[in-house]
Amino acid sequence: MEHKREKYERLIAFARTLPPLPTAVAHPCDHDSLSSVIEAANLHLIAPILVGPRVKIEAAAREANLDLGDLPIVDVPHSHAAAEMAVQLVHEGKAEALMKGSLHTDELMAAVVARATGLRTERRVSHCFVMDVPEHDDPLIITDAAVNISPTLDEKRDIVQNAIDLAYALRFPAARVAILSAMETVNSKVPSTLDAAALCKMADRQQITGGILDGPLALDNAISEEAARIKGIRSPVAGRANVLVVPDLEAGNLLAKSLSFLAGADAAGIVLGAKVPIILTSRADSVMTRLASCAVASLVALARREKLSSAIV
Known part of the structure; x- marks a missing residue:
């Protein structure tokens, strides 16, 4: 239906x-x-x-x-x-x-x-999907699934800032940003976890502004409060993320299309920056x-x- x-x-x-x-x-x-x-x-x-x-x-x-x-x-x-x-x-x-x-x-x-x-502009151009996912209370912003193939840490900083700015343009009460990886712990063998940790520290130092960041987070404990509770993750973002930042274009494209074709979600696309x-x-x-x-x-x-x-x- x-x-x-x-x-x-x-x-x-x-x-x-x-x-x-x-x-x-x-x-x-x-x-x-x-x-x-x-x-x-x-x-x-x-x-x-x-x-x-x-x-x-x-x-x-x-x-x-x-x-x-x-x-x-x-x-x-x-x-x-x-x-x-x-x-x-x-x-x-x-x-x-x-x-x-x-x-x-x-x-x-x-x-x-x-x-x-x-x-x-001085900002890196990046893409966001604004996704309407059935049975999920709030819209989800997913970035970047269409423009930046394998972004560097500095490029990810702009990607995150673009997404935060979009969240406020869409009148989100808060931009709760989950930096996604395959796990929720920092692992030197998994570069996306290192980028996630660095991005969160950038937010602490006001290099990224306006959002609440947490990462690395796996997808389940980013959007499921129950999964976050089971893993013992306590943060304003875990289980309640409304902005999902993926490691690279392949991950973003797979996530967005999985939601669209397996969960019946719709994906409105916008390029920012x-x-x-x-x-x-x-x-x-x-x-x-x-x-x-x-x-x-x-x-x-x-x-x-x-x-x-x-x-x-």
Whole structure:
């Protein structure tokens, strides 16, 4: 039986109270990408600018019987140019978010991280899934399952900080961050346990701020209070984590897809650490997941605007 996705529904309902997010959509040239963009626009989650070959976009809309209405189209010859133009629209102040259409993630991200023309900040770019897991009370943030393949300790510091910032953008009361490994003790033969211990000390020294960190933790004692009790682990995070930081991309991808395909979870994807949020969708995503990804981007953009306004004051 399909679960009701109450967590995503609450997220979307809140995002609908905000102004539609101006979003450059790179190469929306198939049914899935176009239909989700139109649905998100109809719900006033985003104000999309379609960037791609006009002929292909309009042909895809006709084939899928979709009404583009008066959505603006920026005509470019191919997907590579669409990624570059979408980034340019951010520089011009016309877009406050990017959204992946029917091009490969690597192609979009290459334009984002280009040194001369991209959207880099001092922070490492990283990916988060915001997961709606049936029978689990709160949403779970899982990072990084899509961008950083084998991150260094310094890169993990940025990955953790990006996830903490996302937790507060999503109005989590607290960011309880579990640094995952295969065990809950530090073992010199298992590098992820050493990284976990170092990250927790970084938080103690204010190199990571805003979150409550614990690690290494195995998955069971990160999310199950009973498992944490049996192991004798006492911390504000153990058994109650809402942010799960994985050792590498393979672990994150396996965890997220296991939850999706074995536990019926949904996974809204967002890339953080660039100048604007980047909505990453998958061909396997449901409409609800795609809308939730747009809602997450809207809240991240709101938090960014609030931070900029407070800095000016």
